[in-house]
Amino acid sequence: MALLSEQIGSGPPRFDGNNYHLWAFRMEAYLEPLNLWEVVELDSNPPPLPANPTLNQIKIHDEAKQRKPKALTCIHQAVFEAVFTRIINIKFPKEVWDKLKLEFEGNDRVKSVNLRTFRREFDLMKMKEGESVKEYTSRLLDVANKIRFLGQDFSDENIIEKILASLPMKYESKISAIEESIDPKTLGISELMSRLYAFEKRLSIRNEEDDVE
Structure with missing residues (x-):
């Protein structure tokens, strides 16, 4: 967790339930340079390790596996308590992102x-x-x-x-x-x-x- 705090510096943009579109734009820009946006947008997983992997391959694979937990932590840190209680039981960052988008942006009819x-x-x-x-x-x-x-x-x-x-x-x-x-x-x-x-x-x-x- 200490390493994550060092990486994200002053922390992500905060979301209190208002101006969702502006927050989402800033949050994507925040996650992108941390190499975390892909797991939020695409729910991507690292490819499996090859047979007899090297120590470097194991290290890279372990780091890639940590991207989802890190992205989830970033989103948790970004939202106020009133919003956090709505996503507290969701375990994957893409599901959290989709939940917030649906609730605060609305479906296609609402968007229209x-x-x-x-x-x-x-x-x-x-x-x-x-x-x-x-x-x-x-x-x-x-x-x-x-x-x-x-x-x-x-x-x-x-x-x-x-x-x-x-x-x-x-x-x-x-x-x-x-x-x-x-x-x-x-x-x-x-x-x-x-x-x-x-x-x-x-x-x-x-x-x-x-x-x-």
Whole structure:
């Protein structure tokens, strides 16, 4: 157990029953470099030892056999007590993972409903009064990522088009300049955000100067 603690360092991302899709994404990224994700995803077992194995082959085989218990321990460490009680009697990491996925992500019907809900929320989103570009785009990206976590392809181009089409009129001159100078298909979200942040900052400074006058 001490060796496992050394390997996983500060520990896995914690899951309290909320934002399952984000946790699952982070947990997979956590298990992958530890060489443990395969036994969770595929329930894989090491091949049997050959006849008259060498000491090195025995060592490698024993290490491979420990991957499932290690993966199970990682998942146990990752969940809060309220979630742990639901998986306490499950002995294999893939079964635990599938149980959590079914309970917190839902079956295909539930996923389909959630996808429609998030897609409609995304389509109807508008920038609120007094909201900054950064705050608005953060809300958009949050919903877009929820759609992606449910397994639906959702390109950056869709997000960029939504931003350009839904910003208030005061951004119209900047949007026109961006559309005239850059092909939206080659425009990255980070570059768009940088341009809009700079424009918003200039607007803020100009408004402050007008107030002084």
